[in-house]
Amino acid sequence: MQVLHAVDDPEIPKLLERNEFFWLKLHGCSSEQIAEMGHKFGLHPLAIEDTQEFGQRPKLDDYDTAALLVFYGVDPDGTPVEVHFHVSGGWMITVHQEGHEIFKYAESRIGKEPPKTEEEAIYRVLDALTDSFFPVLDRVDDRIDELMDGMLLKPSQDQREELFRLRRRLIELRRIATPQRDILARGGDVLGRLPGLEADDARDWFRDVYDHLVRISELIDSYRDLLSGALDLYLSTVSNRLNAISKQLTVVATIFLPLTFVTGFFGQNFGTLTRHTNTPWAFWGYGVGGMLLAAVVLLWYFRRAGFLSDD
Structure with missing residues (x-):
């Protein structure tokens, strides 16, 4: 399986002619380049229009021969990365403006271990985006523990402000993780209906991504509860010191x-x-x-x- 990085790559017509599945990974494209890409691959006009506008909610739109999946990963610093994912039985296209580091693991894994099916190739990219949440959430968990230990010794205004910053970050992550979980609950059936993709295989692969998203949603909810408990601890400690x-x-x-x-x-x-x-x-x-x-x-x-x- 080849990974291409430009709309005008000369390999694209050859791969399309041989009906060989490939991944076109586009980063920082202009509206004109996206329009050119849409016309070359015969994408629906609404799919092209959505891809030209970032800042959308997670969604999955079915256009008969192809589907548009707006999916999010997370940068190491916790910044959400929006990815527009066009999928068909003969190719997959990812369009993103930032956060290209997230795809490094998926691209290197595809290079070392070529996927056996189209469904597995799509799964690896979605899995890389989904798994990018876990390191960020692990750091949030460690930071909450550090703040709670520090508040028991000496509470400060900076600790309270950081608690609110972490809370806002979790709310932002929850706004994208929960819709993605709901989308993947039926995503296997939608993608399985596309020509060239097997419904059973698609459900099997995407069920694993769905399970990860369920776990991520549960972790976010549990960390929000921990933050509420940490804030109560801060207020209680300050009150005790004042007394x-x-x-x-x-x-x-x-x-x-x-x-x-x-x-x-x-x-x-x-x-x-x-x-x-x-x-x-x-x-x-x-x-x-x-x-x-x-x-x-x-x-x-x-x-x-x-x-x-x-x-």
Whole structure:
């Protein structure tokens, strides 16, 4: 099986004449090139129009002799990669604007182990796009664990912002993974009706892709639940730290309350006070001693009542 990379490749007419299945992998094509490709392969005008416009939802359109599948993979950084996949019994065409790294594994595998059937060749490309979700989701899982461990030690605003970023990323992945799962649930039957493709083989190969998409959807939902739990943990930890700080400030304020009373009382300009606090013993006993005694009594009381514990 040959992999071609240009619409005007001279091998295309020869392969079509020999009815030999091939993969035309187009990257960054202009609207004119897509129109030329559509006319050369006899694609439906609506299929050509859809291929010229990116930013579409995942879908599978059947045009009798060929089908258009809008399918998504994911770049290593988590960016969705939209691929327009034209399939027939004699060829398959992929059109994408970015994320060509995703196809490297499928292309190298096809070069080393040529697929035995057309259905297997189509499956390998779809499988490569589907499996690109797993490394991204694994990194999200590891990052959630790291954030939760960090929040138990010292919660910060940056951690909360990253939780929201991860949540938005999972929502974006869910918007493409769930429709693709639903499409592949019936995709084997649709593609199996195309001339040159066997219905039974198509169902068998695409069932594996469907199973992977089901697993991806379940992982995304479980990680969303983990993020909700992580956010609750963050709020709970912050609240507990705020309560601990409030408790400490309350203890300090309560200790200083009698001290303020003592200094205010002895600071009054009454003759009785001034005549009886004119010796060092009176100063240290009544003044400083009274404040120390009040502080010691309050500390003893707080410790006994459990106000100074971390619980």
